[in-house]
Amino acid sequence: MFAVTKRLLLRPGWIEEAPALTEAIADKRIARNTARMPWPYRLEDAEEYLSREPDPDYPSFQIIDRTVDPVRMIGGIGFMEGEDAPELGYWIRPDSWGHGYATEAAQAAIAAVRSSLGYGRIEAGHFVDNPASGRVLEKLGFRRTGRIAPRFSRARNRDVDCVMFTLEEEDAAQTVPSALAA
Structure with a gap:
């Protein structure tokens, strides 16, 4: 599954990108804000992640900035x-924070899975x-559910309180089309 926006290409990762993925995640601030990412993040972690068989029900994408030459991996996004309901997770490398x-x-990933997989509610x-x-x-x-749940952070090696959100199909209707202006 692929998605294209005005600035980004979302596509599956390739094993040949393991060094680029390792370099993109070379900041503890990324790993500590995710549940499943180890720290330190090594080349072996990237190779293991990129060699996994894709799950057709829960796609994941590398986020590629296609406005620069050469194009550059700036993050990852996916569903689990x-x-x-399916749960959305993502990360962006720190030098790309604050740019939307x-x-x-x-927006593009949600539109793609709703179109292809029929996702209604997303957590x-x-x-x-x-x-x-959260912003x-x-x-x-997404709307806050009012629930704070402990989630294990692999990078922190402990449970961390997590503010839970949900997105119903009708809640995102006004936000998704703007992302697809390629």
């Missing part, structure tokens, strides 16, 4: 099995000490 890439990528969350991610979710139309 959640408690009651997470919002743009998430997401952010660690309480990462409020910037991205709110821009996307």
Whole structure:
């Protein structure tokens, strides 16, 4: 599955990109804000991740900035099995923070999975000490559920409180089309 926006290309990762993925994640601030990413993130971690068989029900994408030459990997976004619905997760490399890439990528990824896989409700969350991610979710139309759940952070090696959100299909209707202006 692929998606294209005005600035980004979302596509599957390739094993040949393991060094680029390792370099993109070479900042502890990325790993500590995710549940599943180890720290330190080594080449072997990237190779293991990129060699996994893709799950057709829960796609993941590398986020490629296509406005620069050469193009450059600036993050990752994907879906995993959640408690009651598919769950969205993403990361952006720190030198690309503050440019709207997470919002743009998430809009495109959500549109793609809704179109291809029929996703209705989508869940997401952010660690309480990462409020910037909460602002991205709110821009996307996600609503707080009122629940804070402990989530294990592999990089921190402990449970961290996670603010939970949900996105119903009708909540995102006004935000998704703008992301697809390629």
